[in-house]
Amino acid sequence: MEERNHSSVTSFILLGLTTDTRLQLLLFMVFTFAYITTLLCNITLIAVICHSSRLHTPMDFFTGNLSFLDLWYSCVYTPKILLNCISEDKSTSFAGCAAQFFVSGGLACTESYLLAAMAYDRYVAISNPLLHAAAMTKKLCIGLVATSYLSGFANSTLIASYTFTPSFCDSNVIDDFFCDLLPLVKLSCDVTDSYQSLLYFILTFNTILPSALILRSYVSISVVILRMCSTEGQCKAFSTSATHFTTITLCYGSILCTRPSSSYVLERDKVVSVLYMVVTPMLNPFIYSLRSQEVKEALKTLLKRQTAS
Template sequence: MEERNRTVVTDFILLGFTTNPQLQLILFVVFLKIYLLSLVGNITLIALIYSSSHLHTPMYFFIGNLSFLDLWYSSVYTPKIIMNCISDNKSISFGGCAAQFFFSAGFAYSECYLLAAMAYDRYIAIAKPLQYTTAMSNKVCMGLVTLSYLSGFTNAIIITTETFTLSFCDGKVIDDFFCDLPPLVKLACNVPRSYQSVLYFILVLNVISPSALIVASYVFILAAILRIRSTKGRQKAFSTCAAHLTAVTLYYGSILFIYSRSNSSYTLERNKVVSTFYTVVFPMLNPLIYSLRNKEIKDALKKLNMKCRGT
């Protein structure tokens, strides 16, 4: 029976948020604007960092890679969401669902590791400023970013393979706007204990472990800041961490909210809102978080604007 049901499921139906035509049109406009802002914001930030020589530092190298991940991360979901808002055909093929799941997991896990690497960068900059140039050399930075991508996509292969070899016999309707893990697991005939072990392994390796590294980094950062005697020096040190700390809190908070909860407490409507935040809204917010109170980014943007105007 399980083998037969596995072959029957050739596509899934994404219900999205609502079936109301008026609300779907409103959501189409909202998601289109968010996606365009995300594209413009992240592409602009990458261009600024690439073109401005004074931004060729480890901190901005990591921020540029974060924008690169967000650029692709939002593109995995948002175009399909936008199309579903104005189309009667809300299906996604089995292969398309698996591909969406794989790339979303790969970019998300990579971002978890990258945020941990950024926390380490801030720790070295504040706690060990004299060693910063050596400790955060180009080779080290490239190694940390490469390791983030490799770790993220290796784990994405594992969780995608394990998830899409399950037998889906409880229908093919996904009560969500993308192929996410919780609604897919709900469609499975049965979830073997080995699969649950893989889920815990992925959660610990990609979310809990980077979170622990980030917390440890900020404990040492706080200790170093408290040793700074001048108030101005403390404020400057805090300001260099504020953007990263904000991004970490928003990103990890929303992911942990969904994936650390038991099936009994899984509420579809509530989790749709939370998952919308970290998959669609967060990639748009990141460029704002890292540029609004950043004088160097603002100066680079002004110079780029003047260059484009030919003044």
């Protein structure tokens, strides 16, 4: 039997979102606007949280880390998407593809666990508002964020190693705009059922576990809100968790639409991937800042200081 290993594949061809030249130009302008907006908004939100003493609460700490993830996540994908839109060379190196796959997987996994930590923080804030600061100490918040990163990149290491270890066939064409798991698995020559089962187990576990933690927190939040006597208290408690719930809906709605299945539709998956990789990192700063009066006031104060100096 002829032996083939992944060293025979030195690069991959990313076909991108479309082959239409005019549409590629339009997408380039749209993605450029989204990328610049994402960078400016997330950097601004991080700066506001760091410089304002009023925004040193546990939720603001988690929000700053979420903005950092969105900033990093956008930088992993968008520059390559922009390059593919205007360049005839659609190739990416084997190492570049593996690096993008590893980093993006680690960031996505980290964000899932970070959202679970934020859900727990919302539960503590609503169930015990007077003891919130005492319960969510700085040490605990740092520990939750560090655990999210360690869990995310540990799982990404496993997935990346299992994905790039098998032999790749002669074809190196990926009908997508980034190095995703399903197209890469399809290019592998020696993918076994046990190998696929292991990959899907890792992916499913890292979706179900944070989802279960988030669901438990929100079930507890709902019980606390329903037990409140005043309507005003219920509305205030709901408003406290509404921002985070919106982010969860955007994140997990995209994940559910792109889950591995027998009904996998490539074109639909491309659109949903754009939503998750480009649109969501751009919208998150608006979701958190527009609903927070403290963030608005802190931003005004920061702008006044910059103008005065």
